[in-house]
Amino acid sequence: MKNARGAEEHAGVIGIVLFNVLPDIEDHVVFYRAVTGGILIQLASVLDGCDGEVARLKKMESSFGNFFDAVLDRYTDFFILLGMFFYSLTSREIAQLFGSFALPVIFLISGLAMVGYVMVSYTSAKSVADFRYRYKGRWTAAGRGRDIRLFMLFVGGVMASVHPVSIPVSIFGVAVFSNAIVLKRVLLSWKCSSGKDVPINRSINTVVFDLDGTLADTMTFLTNLAAQLLIDNYGLSVEEARNKYLETTGLDFATQMSMIFPNHPKNERVISAFEKKKRETVMELPLFSDVIPTLQFFKKREIRLFVCSSTPQEIIDEYLKLQKIDWYVDGHYGLKPDFQKSRQIDFILRRYRLRHDEQTNFPFLKKL
Structure with a gap:
């Protein structure tokens, strides 16, 4: 129940952003008030970072809240790009600047930006599913690039006060940035799968x-040695002897024997024989x-x-x-x-x- 309340609180803050900010973004961008739209985009980015902090401070953070936040972020991004796409498509200044190429250029860069947004999220999920690895690094880490992409769109909206072409330019910047991240992740995953490189969590030191x-190829020898001693001294079968030894590997042999045969009178002799043979052979x-x-x-x-x-x-x-x-x-x-x-x-x-x-x-x- 606590997690459910946390998810509702988390989603509530995001909902305020989504249903109060986005309509304004669409209204202002589509109806040529690009500067105000750009400012609201940046405000949405700031508030998106605040809701998670609010949930953590109130100890109401939940897995579902994090999941739902990411889902709403994707909807937010789509509608922002859609609004800027329609702005670019209906701007007379942009049409005059690009001439007959205006329509295909706007469709191309907007399509690449939307695909890039989707693929950034998709590669994040696939890396965990297929490689059990979360991308790290300043540019490739999951969630790191969204603020930068929204900031590009914010700058594009504000700079529309100079010329509306800043809107498609900012969309183009987002398209390049998003797809560059995807390309870098694909190369990293290819190196990982081919054994040419292994991604390492930067927090590991x-x-x-x-x-x-693990380092030394000794387990076959040690297992056979221990199993033979258990067979000769305790009357176990081959399978029983091997299983009992392998079930307790990682411990020193004396501790293993005290667990397998507690207080057995033969333990001391068996332990001595094991350690002696191990010393004689392990260096080889x-x-x-x-x-x-x-x-x-x-x-x-x-x-x-x-x-x-x-x-x-x-x-x-x-x-x-x-x-x-x-x-x-x-x-x-x-x-x-x-x-x-x-x-x-x-x-x-x-x-x-x-x-x-x-x-x-x-x-x-x-x-x-």
């Missing part, structure tokens, strides 16, 4: 990697083929990199140095007494004064 199965196991390009990608963008692992610290130190990737990372932390992976991450957050939403692990790199 720190990435934390696991070692086993390679990195995944895409690890170094990935680290270079982040490093080039000045994103801090860390490794946290349930593997003992001395193994981490030696392995990263052996693979020559220790210099890529700002810190690497392994298992020590009372310093499990969760404590390692907490240590990074405190030391570098990060918030939890600024620290990100990339599970898509994990390969089992």
Whole structure:
């Protein structure tokens, strides 16, 4: 119910703008009062930014309110462009200036502007649906360009006091600007889908990697080793042994065993055998083929990199140095007494004064 009231409040403010401002815009623009129409366009832009702030200050913001706001914005934009289109179409000064080309020119630039408006919204939605990514950046981010487009139309309306041709010129500016944003987004999405580039949220400044199965191709070996020990010592089937180990991966092996077989007398011997074999073999196991390009990608963008692992610290130190990737990372932390992976991450957050939403692990790199 609270969200519903929030949506009504949010929509109410937008409604005031839509039904009180837009008729004036249409009346003034269509009936040659372009300067007043331009001022009202800018006023509509300002009020559109205020309603969201009002909803947030009153703690009445809702998902439906945001959605409904965007829907009404599209209707507003359409009617503003429609009014300016009819103004350009019926202006004698513009007709005299362009001559026989007036009609096709006005239809062309107005059509491109309207299509650009639609495609800007469409590409925003499709990027989330297909790439699970919201465009970032000064010009390409969703919602960033609308104020600029309305400002162009405002300037066009005001400058009509000098000559009405400023109206189609401003529409042309909106057409170029909108379609340029769409083109840039298409290129960005193509690079993303082809693997040539990956869009990164600019708010991300720190990435934390696991070692086993993320950077190092060790999970096949470790899974087979653990499964064989569970089969030999606890009488499990192959499937049971593998499932029990994989269900608790991410923890150190001692903790895994205490969860799988609490207080079992064989646990200490099994843990010792596992760690011994792991130390003997892990240095021979390679990195995944895409690890170094990935680290270079982040490093080039000045994103801090860390490794946290349930593997003992001395193994981490030696392995990263052996693979020559220790210099890529700002810190690497392994298992020590009372310093499990969760404590390692907490240590990074405190030391570098990060918030939890600024620290990100990339599970898509994990390969089992």
